[in-house]
Amino acid sequence: MxxxxxxxxxxxxxxxxxxxxxxxxxxxxxxxxxxxxxxxxxxxxxxxxxxxxxxxxxxxxxxxxxxLKEDEIQKAMMKLQEMAMKKQSEEADKNKANSAAFLEKNKTAEGVKVTASGLQYIVVSEGTGAIPTKTDTVKCHYKGTLTTGEQFDSSYDRGQPAEFPVGGVIPGWTEALQMMKVGSKYKLFIPPELAYGASGRPGIPPNSALVFEVELLDIVKAAAAPAPAPAKKGKK
Missing domain, CATH: 1.20.5 (Single alpha-helices involved in coiled-coils or other helix-helix interfaces)
Incomplete structure (x- = not known):
């Protein structure tokens, strides 16, 4: 409130x-x-x-x-909050159903593969480089749209690839990146629960399935190798 x-x-x-x-x-x-x-x-x-x-x-x-009196103002604001929450909940329920219907149909499309988590993807082109781990930092070009085709983000439009830790993005991306070799381009179809869920974010309504085109350009910072264990001293 x-x-x-x-x-x-x-x-x-x-x-x-x-x-x-x-x-x-x-x-x-x-x-x-x-x-x-x-x-x-x-x-x-x-x-x-x-x-x-x-x-x-x-x-x-x-x-x-x-x-209006102060108590009337407080009552009006409470009502406003209730109306906003109800509208968001109704939108989330509708989007959840639409997302499920889209993914159910999409999983039968040519070239679409489905993982155990429900992530769907198409290998557009396969690279030949290394595969990042969850603790690596990578450089990618990408474009994100809703299932309607409406674009909400694009590194291509900004003219600058994005760098981020593999484990620091939405679960659908974290999973997909650990399957991709450097130089690969995938198209991802991410269920709401592997994206932003019921909360959504600016430009992304709650419970939206998302579609991404992702190019893995490089691993810019590999995970640090564990330090070697100290040698055990022999008995005197």
Whole structure:
């Protein structure tokens, strides 16, 4: 509730006088940038607001007055949180069913292999290099989409490969990378439980199956070899 109250309160700043934003001054640009961030945050939390009422409330608050009592405000915020949680739960249930249906159909597609965990993958091209371990750090190029084809991330678009520890990513990636030789390119179909689950993340709705194209470019930091055990001293 406190998080929602804070986000909603700050969001009002970007709504007052929003008919014609000031994009020329430093103050105006900063205000607009904050408004964009807050608006995206509200959208990600499935919070629906009445912009005009929100702006009017800010005006009242700055004038030291309120049309609602404190207990009424708290009650309204609790209700808002309940509505947001219900909407997220309904979306998660729907996405879970859609993801299951997609994966069930996809596993019969040509070239698709399925592991014991439920991870599905296609070997686009097989490399000839080493296979990383869970404790290695690797360099990859990748593109991630939802099952609808909507892209949410791409190292190709950024023009820069990503480096990360094999054990520091989502479980579906950790598993797949330990099957890939350097130089390989795989297409992954990752169930929600091996991705971001019911929590989701910005750009990824809860319980979404994800599709990735992954190129394993290099192992940039191999796991350190264990130190040799000290030699035992002979008896005197």
């Amino acid at each position: 406190n998080k929602i109250m804070l986000v909603a309160a700050v969001a009002v700043i970007g709504l007052v006088g929003c008919n014609k934003p000031d994009l020329k001054s430093d103050k105006g640009q900063a205000s607009y940038a904050i408004g964009q961030q807050i608006g995206r945050n509200l959208k990600a939390q499935n919070i629906e607001i009445d912009a005009k009422t929100l702006a009017a409330s800010l005006t009242d608050a700055m004038a030291g007055k309120s049309e």
